[in-house]
Amino acid sequence: MDTTVSVSAEPEKKPPTLFERLLINRNYAFMWVGMATSRLGNVVFDTALLLWVATTLARNAPWSAFAVGALIFIPQIVALLMGTFAGVLVDRWDKRRTLLWMDGARIFIVLALIPASGLFHLPFPSGSDIATFFQMGCAFFILILLGCCDPFVNPALLILLYDIVPEDDLPRAFGRGQVLNNLGTIVGPPLAAGIFFTLGIQWCIFFNAASFLVSFLNFMLIRPERNAQKEEVKAEQGAKEEKKAGFVHELVEGLRFVGGNGVLIAVGVSLSLIALGAGGLNTLNLFFATDNLHATPDIYVYLDVLYGIGAIIGALTVGPWVQKKLGVMSGFCIPGIVTGLLLFTYARLDNVYAGFIVLFFVGVSQATFYVSFGPLLLKVTPRKLIGRANAVIGQLSTFAGMISIGLASVLVTSPLHNKHLTLPGFTLGPIDTIFMVVGLLALTSGIQAMATFNDYKLVDKQEETPAEKSSENEDVSQPLISYVGRPGWLSTKKRQAAICLVGFLVCLLIILPVAFIAPSSTAATVTMSYGHPATGETIEGMECASTVATRQQLRTHLTLYVNGHMAALPTGIGIVSPKQPGVRALASNGNLYCLYPLHVFEADNIIHADLPDTRTYTLGQFFSVWGQPLSRTQIADYKADAGKQLKFVVFDGKGNEINYTGDPGALSLEEHKTIVVLYNSPDVHPTPFTDWNGL
Structure with a gap:
């Protein structure tokens, strides 16, 4: 029937x-x-x-x-x-x-x-x-x-x-x-x-x-x-809640299980190492795109777009295919190794289009990594402990991510700030150094997982009987994996710890020389004089406005060397304000608050061109706002003569040197352009400025 x-x-x-x-x-x-x-x-x-x-x-x-x-x-x-x-x-x-x-x-x-x-x-x-x-x-x-x-x-x-x-x-x-x-x-x-x-x-x-x-x-x-079946499920869940021994007991039970499961330990370490690098990558990628890849901030967002497209493709096609062909364990550890190599390559790039390609494949690899995480967790964890195991591993990776964000911000702000270490064949700057470390952490995560998984074999859950699965007395400590590694001079956990230790040591060997040996690219020892700055009047067609203009925004670096020493522009050029704490204004005129289109906010020699129109503005206009002379034979208080040469070197936004012999006042202010002024500094070899910090 x-x-x-x-x-x-x-x-x-x-x-x-x-x-x-x-x-x-x-x-x-x-x-x-x-x-x-x-x-x-x-x-x-x-x-x-x-x-x-x-x-x-x-x-x-x-x-x-x-x-x-x-x-x-x-x-x-x-x-x-x-x-x-x-x-x-x-x-x-x-x-x-x-x-x-x-x-x-x-x-x-x-x-x-x-x-x-x-x-x-x-x-x-x-x-x-x-x-x-x-x-x-x-x-x-x-x-x-x-x-x-x-x-x-x-x-x-x-x-x-x-x-x-x-x-x-x-x-x-x-x-x-x-x-x-x-x-x-x-x-x-x-x-x-x-x-x-x-x-x-x-x-x-x-x-x-x-x-x-x-x-x-x-x-x-x-x-x-709300059908009857769901109400029944809720009633059963309520009955089980009354039998629980308490929150602390369940938490300890979950911690013990994760701590005693070699595969879950490797999974937690991998996710934590990935998160330890991902926080720095997410925090500094805007600055890397503008400083190293020479991308404008509006182009930067497309790096995320390419990453997202790669992640979708990885989640829908590559991830399932890798799991089917190689198994869930290999599908988890191989993407970590691939991601590490890709990010290490990304750190050495200087072209935004190459960055698009690399981040696309990073998205594919990372999606494959996370697609494998869920099935692997379910395969090695009893059903009643899945939530707690996932929570423990999730908290570890979250804390690692928070540490990464804080550590990356501190490193790039203090010990690595404006540091550049020149080595045969390449240069290490602050952000690309951190990104190389990010790649090494991902590589370490994959290698330690692979070294651990080689000693374990998954037990098929389907071999369990329904009675075993639903038993109230299920032994939660019983692993769903079996140890198949052969005893050797180094146990699985010791080998895992050794791999992580070597990875961290290599990361330190990359960071420490840049932090403590490399010279700062902005260590100015000479301060230019204040001159006679504009106090609110119209200067060469430029009005002093009460708000920052946004029609066109450009950043140009004016690198000054005087007698072989780097010189600093005074902060507050182009800013008019009453003298008061917290306001860096070079000029003052009663209670007037205003800002010229060309100005300097910080002690970084960056000329900010926040313009109300699309005209081309020049270095000569900036010196007019500053109130200092500029010509082929004089800059501010420094005049060239037979024994003291005045030379101008220009680099475009991509770092290419331009031979300029014309009037320096006619030099156009362009995005990420570097104008180098050498007064009596024949031994200085000028380089383009790169520390735009996301501007």
């Missing part, structure tokens, strides 16, 4: 529609649209904040890398502090209502940044340290508030997904979520750059707020179905 029913029911089953194949059901469709819009809004907002801090607020300040690192670091530390607290509350609250509250709150939190974005007049002089730190403080405070919302959103989404999607369709739902993340990475950064550079940071803020509004409306339309 059962057979008859089964056969007769077969033809009545309708094939899935196109909608069901793509978006599973009505509820998931609303959820997918809500997640898609809020994800895109977040990427646009995060990218715009990075561009705003790096190209406007921090400009070329020595602490700019630290500020960019803080943008990545703050959400992580807030999530760590809020994670456990939020998880408990989400379990108690209605999941859909939680998402609605979070989206509604995030709309107003994001819009709260508008008053500090420059849309309204600030009570501080434009471009001053006070204005900069006020705006950055507001941005970081908004990030903290948004970070408090995220730990509530992610678990609520996960549980709501379980409620509205049939169990058989969960893999497809999670797969579409991964594609969603990568699509946000591809579309979001260029969209953010387009909005930011054409309309300003304010419209990026409005865009993010609108995305949360769309997400809010879609979650309102979701109607979770």
Whole structure:
């Protein structure tokens, strides 16, 4: 009778529609649209904040890398502090209502940044340290508030997904979520750059707020179905909760299992080493793209696009193929080795198009790595310990990522700042040195995993009987792997530790010479005189405005050598303000606050050309604002004569030397151009300036 029913029911089953194949059901469709819009809004907002801090607020300040690192670091530390607290509350609250509250709150939190974005007049002089730190403080405070919302959103989404999607369709739902993340990475950064550079940071803020509004409306339309089967599952889960020995006991149980499982130890070490490098890569990649790859900030975002395309291809094709052909263990460790070699190559590049290609393959490799992580974790972990094992490994990698962000920011800001070590055949600078270390860490992660996995063999879970799988007395300490390595002079764990130690030592051997042996490229010992700076009057068609112009923004470095010693431009050239702490203005005129299109913010000899039009501005105009003479025979107070030669050397934005013998006042100010002035310095061999710090 059962057979008859089964056969007769077969033809009545309708094939899935196109909608069901793509978006599973009505509820998931609303959820997918809500997640898609809020994800895109977040990427646009995060990218715009990075561009705003790096190209406007921090400009070329020595602490700019630290500020960019803080943008990545703050959400992580807030999530760590809020994670456990939020998880408990989400379990108690209605999941859909939680998402609605979070989206509604995030709309107003994001819009709260508008008053500090420059849309309204600030009570501080434009471009001053006070204005900069006020705006950055507001941005970081908004990030903290948004970070408090995220730990509530992610678990609520996960549980709501379980409620509205049939169990058989969960893999497809999670797969579409991964594609969603990568699509946000591809579309979001260029969209953010387009909005930011054409309309300003304010419209990026409005865009993010609108995305949360769309997400809010879609979650309102979701109607979770609570059938009897799910209620029964919840009842069973509630009964099991009463039998638990307590939070601390379960935590210790999970830690013991992970600590006693050789494969999980290798997985945790690999993920931690990858995270230890990834934080520095994410923090400094903007600066690397502009300094080393000679890319403009608006081109930089396409590096993420190529990485995202590679990640999608890796997740959909390469990752499954590698697992099928080589197995899940090889699929986990080989991508680490490949990623390390690719990142080491990336650190030595000086062309942005080559960077596109390398990062595309990094995306393929990293996606293959993470696609293998989930199946490997499930294969070596009993079902009742999967959550705790994943949490332990996730916390390790999160802490490693936070350490990486802080360490990379400190290194590039202090011991490696403006350091260049010239070796036969190549030069080591601050950021490419760190990126070489990132590649070595990834390489070490893959090698130690491979050395560990060679001593273990997976036990097929399908060999277990259903009774064994559901047994209440399941031995959680029983491994789902078997040790097959032969005893030797070095055990598995000792060999693993030795590989990691060698990797760290090689990293130190790369960093230490650059930090302590290489000379600084900006160690000025001579300060140029103040001259007679403009005090607000119109100079050669340039007006002193109350706000920073954004029609055209260029950065040119003026490298000065006097009697063989590097000379520094006075800070505050082109800035007019009353004398007060926190404001670096060279000129003062009563209560007037204004900024010329050509100015110097920091003690870095970078001429900032924030222009109101598309005209070509010259070095002679800058000297007019500074109030100093400039000609073939004189610069400021230094005049050439028979025994003291005055020479000008020019490098374009890509570092190519240009032989210039004309009037120095006619030299055009161009993006990342280096103008070198040599007064009585025949032994100095000029080089192009590269430490643009993301400008």
